[in-house]
Amino acid sequence: PQLAKAGTANVKSARAAYEADVEDRDAFSAAVRALYYNGDFQAAVDLTDQVAAREKEGLEFKEGDAWALNMQAYSYDALGETEKADAILDRLADFNPDQEGWVVNFLINRASRLIGYGRFEEGLKAATLARSADGSTYAKMIIAKDHVCALNALGRAQEAEDDVAFLRENQEPFSIGLAAQGLQCHSLRDEAAALLTQALKDPETRDSVIKDLQGPEAVLFYTQSILPSNHDLLAEYPELAAEFER
DSSP, rough: HHHHHHHHHHHHHHHHHHHHOOOOHHHHHHHHHHHHHHHHHHHHHHTTTTTHHHHTHHHHOOHHHHHHHHHHHHHHHTTTTTHHHHHHHHHHHSOOOOOOTTTHHHHHHHHHHEEEEEEEEHHHHHHHHHHHHHHHHHHHHHHHHHHHHHHHHHTOGGGGGGHHHHHOOOOOOOHHHHHHHHHHTTTTTHHHHHHHHHTSSTTHHHHHHHTTTTTGOOOOOSSSSOOOGGGGGGGGGGGHHOOOOO
């Protein structure tokens, strides 16, 4: 009930901010995201259609428009219209990351979505494309996790060793959950649980890992995934569960 109240208030606030300045494309994408987070998927789709209308008028396409399209794709997924979502994310992947630095975000989201849906061959190609763009260490952690999960699912675990090493060596407070998920995909569940348990004991990493251990109902951004969930480890590892509850 409280989330319903918060979601409704967020939609109202975000739409008011956008309507106060329709040229603010970040405010536009925030309005679309608020609708998506609130489960108003068709409304998110309809609002994002303004991107196409602006393009017909010859108006500049900006990063905020791309984020709105990303959320429109996820909304189509929620509505069961997967092919429309594919087309949107494929379009975003056509932008040149050397010219628009923000493109790497959508290359990654596209790859993660495909792999999360179990479309491993497509997802591996998409993750390799994402790797060709220049991203942050956090971005590279997502890409490494995606490579590990796709390669293991395809029976090519031996090809994932470099990515597993990267996950072990480049952990930051906000990427420990990514490392743990990649380790799980590589059949290293004990190591993943130990990593998360230790991170819960560290004040610098605790908040991020608490978030990573929430159940699927608390994941508002990404689409559903068949990949191993860090949340599932709580049922198998009593020390991890006890530290999480504490």
